[in-house]
Amino acid sequence: MDRPNILDEGSSQRRQTVAPETESLFNVRNFAAAAHYAVERLAGMLSRDDVEGVHLQRPADLMASARSLMTPADLDGFDAARFADILELYLETCIKVNSRGYMGRQFSSVIPVTAVFEMVAAMAPQPASYYEAGQLANIADRLIEEVFGRFIGWPPASFEMVTTSGASLANMTAALVARNRYVSGSWNGGLAAGRSTRPAIAIGQDAHFSVSRIAGIIGIGQDQVIRLPLNGRRQICLERAAVTLDAAAAQGLDIFCLIASAGTTATGANDPLPELAALAKRCGAWLHVDAAHNGAFLVSDRLRPRLAGLELADSFCLDAHKALFLPALCTLLFYREKGLAETAFPQKDSYVFDPFEDEMTAVQSGVKNFECTKRPAILNLWLAWSLYGRRAFADKLEHLVMMTEAAHDYLADQPDFIVPYRPESNILCFVHRPLGVYGNRLSGLQLELRNRVRAGGRYLLSKVDLDGQTMLRIVLMNHRIGQIDIEGIVAEIRRHAREILENNATQREQNRPIRLQPQE
Numbered sequence: 238m239d240r241p242n243i244l245d246e247g248s249s250q251r252r253q254t255v256a257p258e259t260e261s262l263f264n265v266r267n268f269a270a271a272a273h274y275a276v277e278r279l280a281g282m283l284s285r286d287d288v289e290g291v292h293l294q295r296p297a298d299l300m301a302s303a304r305s306l307m308t309p310a311d312l313d314g315f316d317a318a319r320f321a322d323i324l325e326l327y328l329e330t331c332i333k334v335n336s337r338g339y340m341g342r343q344f345s346s347v348i349p350v351t352a353v354f355e356m357v358a359a360m361a362p363q364p365a366s367y368y369e370a371g372q373l374a375n376i377a378d379r380l381i382e383e384v385f386g387r388f389i390g391w392p393p394a395s396f397e398m399v400t401t402s403g404a405s406l407a408n409m410t411a412a413l414v415a416r417n418r419y420v421s422g423s424w425n426g427g428l429a430a431g432r433s434t435r436p437a438i439a440i441g442q443d444a445h446f447s448v449s450r451i452a453g454i455i456g457i458g459q460d461q462v463i464r465l466p467l468n469g470r471r472q473i474c475l476e477r478a479a480v481t482l483d484a485a486a487a488q489g490l491d492i493f494c495l496i497a498s499a500g501t502t503a504t505g506a507n508d509p510l511p512e513l514a515a516l517a518k519r520c521g522a523w524l525h526v527d528a529a530h531n532g533a534f535l536v537s538d539r540l541r542p543r544l545a546g547l548e549l550a551d552s553f554c555l556d557a558h559k560a561l562f563l564p565a566l567c568t569l570l571f572y573r574e575k576g577l578a579e580t581a582f583p584q585k586d587s588y589v590f591d592p593f594e595d596e597m598t599a600v601q602s603g604v605k606n607f608e609c610t611k612r613p614a615i616l617n618l619w620l621a622w623s624l625y626g627r628r629a630f631a632d633k634l635e636h637l638v639m640m641t642e643a644a645h646d647y648l649a650d651q652p653d654f655i656v657p658y659r660p661e662s663n664i665l666c667f668v669h670r671p672l673g674v675y676g677n678r679l680s681g682l683q684l685e686l687r688n689r690v691r692a693g694g695r696y697l698l699s700k701v702d703l704d705g706q707t708m709l710r711i712v713l714m715n716h717r718i719g720q721i722d723i724e725g726i727v728a729e730i731r732r733h734a735r736e737i738l739e740n741n742a743t744q745r746e747q748n749r750p751i752r753l754q755p756q757e
């Protein structure tokens with residue numbers, strides 16, 4: 238062995254030897270050089286005005302490029318050129334959230350200074366679950382809680398907020414609180430403990446997939462998920478929901494939690510919250526609102542009224558990494574009643590939790606969270622709020638919603654487009670219908686259009702299946718998108734549709750199988 242074993246019971250001299258490779262790994266000058274390079278490169282990217290969506294590569298090709306960048310042996314220094322190549326490959330393959338061509342999903346262009354702070358928080362971490370480790374992170378939780386409490390209209394100190402990594406986790410955590418409260422003894426005894434009815438949850442037809450997953454995860458079972466029918470605006474339909482809930486109860490289901498949406502992922506629809514709060518009360522159920530997308534409306538005086546009734550919910554969550562433009566993930570989960578958050582996980586282990594609460598443990602979030610090591614994502618929100626205040630967030634959000642309404646009006650004026658729902662948010666669904674295309678062929682055409690537009694690399698949009706009809710869907714998350722970009726994507730959709738239909742006509746003439754098939 239040519240290197241001294243540092244675990245040897247040898248001399249203290251030997252034990253203090255650190256391998257040069259380790260020194261190189263933590264070299265400060267290399268860090269500074271890499272950081273400067275990356276910042277310059279990102280600044281360049283942000284200043285460009287290219288219209289691009291995503292550049293999709295075949296997985297095998299990308300695998301080969303990525304593999305070629307992996308060091309073949311242990312290198313003993315920092316290879317700046319390799320770092321630059323890796324950075325390029327990353328930027329090449331990312332979704333272009335800063336471009337006007339990006340209308341695909343709910344990821345936003347992030348407020349740039351928060352990205353800088355992400356790096357700071359990575360280098361000098363404040364894991365957020367325990368006060369000792371994440372002092373400012375836990376304080377920031379309390380300050381942001383206060384700010385949002387005013388928007389919700391809840392009396393100070395009567396409610397509480399925890400942050401989670403994502404709305405999927407927040408929805409599940411809230412459902413656990415509801416389960417522990419209404420399905421008594423379930424934390425220790427499980428769901429079977431002395432029960433004659435089956436615990437069930439009720440959700441809207443358009444609920445996010447993470448919401449129906451909850452039933453599988455917390456032991457309720459998919460068979461006990463009641464799907465509430467929607468009205469013509471894709472909100473939970475009150476009359477039919479009441480009938481569905483009564484029928485479920487008659488079959489021995491005990492609905493302990495109703496989960497509504499404020500901003501469905503598909504269309505951005507808000508469920509009628511005041512009426513659903515009354516319905517939940519009548520059933521003796523907890524009301525959780527998945528406001529992952531539209532919860533951000535709270536910060537805008539103009540948009541907040543669209544969330545009327547949110548203050549009646551027992552809990553709700555909102556994703557600050559969506560319409561508050563922060564790096565992912567940063568989710569705020571609110572409980573109307575203080576003290577409920579810690580009932581999600583009613584267990585205290587001595588190596589992390591002290592037996593008695595003191596002023597420090599009183600503000601920490603560890604007992605209220607599924608996560609143990611937790612990123613202090615709330616600090617990004619606190620930072621941006623401290624630097625810019627409410628108005629900046631509200632302005633961008635209002636602009637996005639206004640642009641989406643304008644896009645709706647523009648498309649509604651086009652004879653070859655169908656726009657079935659007036660947007661309540663910055664999400665818009667539509668169908669391109671060239672003359673003479675109907676039924677399954679129409680759905681097939683939308684899917685093919687999504688694929689071709691995406692492959693073109695200039696625009697990115699998504700598709701959604703609603704009541705058996707495939708639709709195109711755009712989410713406007715970038716404030717630089719203007720009417721010219723909406724016209725641009727429409728022109729591109731028409732051009733692809735013409736090509737597809739001409740191609741099909743030729744194939745039909747030549748008696749080849751028709752390309753547009755009903756969807757899977």
Ligand SMILES: *Cc1c(COP(=O)(O)O)cnc(C)c1O
Pocket residue numbers: 343402403404405406445447498500501502527528529530556566568
């Ligand atoms: C995005 C979204 C989710 C999932 O949130 P994550 O933060 O990605 O876990 C849940 N519900 C709705 C309505 C959403 O828009």
